[in-house]
Amino acid sequence: MTAPYADALAQYAARDDRVRLYVPGHGADAEAAPALAEYFGAELLRHDVTPLLSGLDKGPGNALDEAQRLAARAWGAKRTWFLTNGASQANRMAAIALGSFRAAEAPVLAQRSAHSSFIDGIILAGLVPAFVSPTIDPVLGINHGVSPAALREAIEHGEAKPKAVYLITPSYFGAVADVAALAEAAHAVGAPLIVDAAWGAHFGFHPALPENPLALGADLVVSSTHKLAGSLTQSAMLHLGDGPFAAELEPLLERAFALTQSTSTSALLLASLDLARDSIEHGEARIARSIEAADRLREAVRAHGRFGIVSDGFDRFEDIVAVDPLRVSIDVGAAGLNGHAVRERLEHEGVSFEISTDSAVVAVLGAGAVPDVDRVVEALHAIPAVEPAAGEALVAGAGALALPAPGPLVMRPRDAFLAPGEAVPIEQAVGRVSTDSLAAYPPGIPNVLPGERITAEVVAFLRRIAAMPGGHVRGAADPALSVLRVVRADHGQPGAAADADAALGAARELALS
Numbered sequence: 001m002t003a004p005y006a007d008a009l010a011q012y013a014a015r016d017d018r019v020r021l022y023v024p025g026h027g028a029d030a031e032a033a034p035a036l037a038e039y040f041g042a043e044l045l046r047h048d049v050t051p052l053l054s055g056l057d058k059g060p061g062n063a064l065d066e067a068q069r070l071a072a073r074a075w076g077a078k079r080t081w082f083l084t085n086g087a088s089q090a091n092r093m094a095a096i097a098l099g100s101f102r103a104a105e106a107p108v109l110a111q112r113s114a115h116s117s118f119i120d121g122i123i124l125a126g127l128v129p130a131f132v133s134p135t136i137d138p139v140l141g142i143n144h145g146v147s148p149a150a151l152r153e154a155i156e157h158g159e160a161k162p163k164a165v166y167l168i169t170p171s172y173f174g175a176v177a178d179v180a181a182l183a184e185a186a187h188a189v190g191a192p193l194i195v196d197a198a199w200g201a202h203f204g205f206h207p208a209l210p211e212n213p214l215a216l217g218a219d220l221v222v223s224s225t226h227k228l229a230g231s232l233t234q235s236a237m238l239h240l241g242d243g244p245f246a247a248e249l250e251p252l253l254e255r256a257f258a259l260t261q262s263t264s265t266s267a268l269l270l271a272s273l274d275l276a277r278d279s280i281e282h283g284e285a286r287i288a289r290s291i292e293a294a295d296r297l298r299e300a301v302r303a304h305g306r307f308g309i310v311s312d313g314f315d316r317f318e319d320i321v322a323v324d325p326l327r328v329s330i331d332v333g334a335a336g337l338n339g340h341a342v343r344e345r346l347e348h349e350g351v352s353f354e355i356s357t358d359s360a361v362v363a364v365l366g367a368g369a370v371p372d373v374d375r376v377v378e379a380l381h382a383i384p385a386v387e388p389a390a391g392e393a394l395v396a397g398a399g400a401l402a403l404p405a406p407g408p409l410v411m412r413p414r415d416a417f418l419a420p421g422e423a424v425p426i427e428q429a430v431g432r433v434s435t436d437s438l439a440a441y442p443p444g445i446p447n448v449l450p451g452e453r454i455t456a457e458v459v460a461f462l463r464r465i466a467a468m469p470g471g472h473v474r475g476a477a478d479p480a481l482s483v484l485r486v487v488r489a490d491h492g493q494p495g496a497a498a499d500a501d502a503a504l505g506a507a508r509e510l511a512l513s
Contacts, residue, residue: 003067004066009267049267051265064082071237075223081093094238095118095121095125109132114196118166122449133146140360143445146319148181151182151185170203170327172199173310173311174324176200202287202326205280206291209291218241219246221239225273286367297371300374306334307330307380335385342356404455407458423485431453434484436485438473440465
């Protein structure tokens with residue numbers, strides 16, 4: 001094993017005669033924190049150390065710097081940052097860095113199905129967003145990716161040349177976009193390509209896996225290392241490619257890192273990133289076993305014939321050029337069942353799926369994990385067509401829940417977020433301008449942005465999501481969605497009665513201002 005930070009932390013923790021006169025308050029003393037010691041073990045307490053220790057994470061040639069250097073080498077990056085606030089921190093770092101990158105008013109062209117954390121970054125940095133729509137599966141009601149043709153069209157028809165392009169691949173369902181062609185399209189107009197590859201930290205570490213986006217020309221890659229590469233929850237990495245924009249972006253990202261990273265960084269999370277890097281870099285045989293288990297799960301579902309495999313229909317979409325074999329998305333709507341209800345029932349049976357939609361459940365196998373496939377298949381196919389105890393609870397509706405088209409953007413997101421707001425009954429919010437970013441969870445893709453006009457279609461969608469088992473709306477002023485926060489009517493924002501032409505005109509003026 002070559003994990004310099006984890007090794008140095010273990011050596012520090014192994015000294016039994018050390019008197020700790022610093023935080024955290026448990027002091028690595030099982031007698032001082034008996035509940036923690038009993039629950040987590042005394043060994044964990046000894047490894048939970050304060051930041052800024054010489055040789056560990058401070059001083060020339062410290063172990064943390066070496067661990068990050070090894071991670072950059074493993075993923076093919078010019079530089080890698082270890083993050084303890086998740087890939088959400090990486091998304092915010094990227095957006096904040098773009099706030100100082102090139103012309104301040106130039107738009108950032110982003111995939112409309114971006115994660116809510118990137119929208120948070122747009123608000124924090126005061127960016128002007130422009131959007132490109134992903135391909136949508138109308139049958140299953142899910143977003144895929146952006147095709148190179150769609151990106152080129154969005155650039156060509158945009159009001160101004162974008163200073164950066166932000167896209168997502170792979171998708172929650174394992175669909176992989178053509179990163180090489182997307183990078184070429186972005187670079188043709190002098191824009192770096194930022195790829196949210198939160199679900200692809202394992203890419204490139206086995207011949208059967210898709211290639212790492214950095215190797216295909218991406219300039220900045222968000223990597224949620226804990227998701228499939230096996231570090232502890234909330235740990236992530238941000239990788240800067242060694243491309244034409246690296247020298248300009250690196251100092252901006254370093255400033256953004258200082259702004260977003262905790263000053264009480266968890267040594268446990270940092271060590272887990274170092275160990276995960278070492279494990280996946282030398283774990284090709286373990287990854288092969290995971291791929292084989294995922295293949296068996298897909299084949300077993302197909303053989304039963306009751307449910308479908310979502311990725312079997314990926315050839316219908318021009319944006320999808322590859323599939324992550326460690327994602328098994330199962331179409332339970334094909335059997336007339338509701339995906340959210342199926343996931344909840346399986347959870348009670350001790351079989352836990354990652355996410356669900358109105359019509360599907362998604363299994364994620366970590367790189368190296370080998371679940372009990374037979375038990376999963378048995379539990380899935382034991383679900384009756386109609387749950388006797390709950391009436392129609394498991395029965396799907398007339399079809400997949402259609403994703404609503406967003407309302408027009410009539411204010412800069414930061415301006416709307418900081419504007420005086422008021423909570424109004426949800427029925428009265430239609431036609432008003434949202435102060436909040438509202439994202440249906442799962443999967444956390446914003447359906448409403450600050451500055452967008454709220455539509456009746458969006459309201460109906462959010463209310464249905466909130467009523468589903470396991471569903472909620474992030475950012476809502478009221479979890480029950482009885483009210484929504486909107487820009488106060490006397491704040492000079494376009495009135496509720498303004499027509500669509502006026503709203504779109506305002507959005508164009510914003511992009512050109």
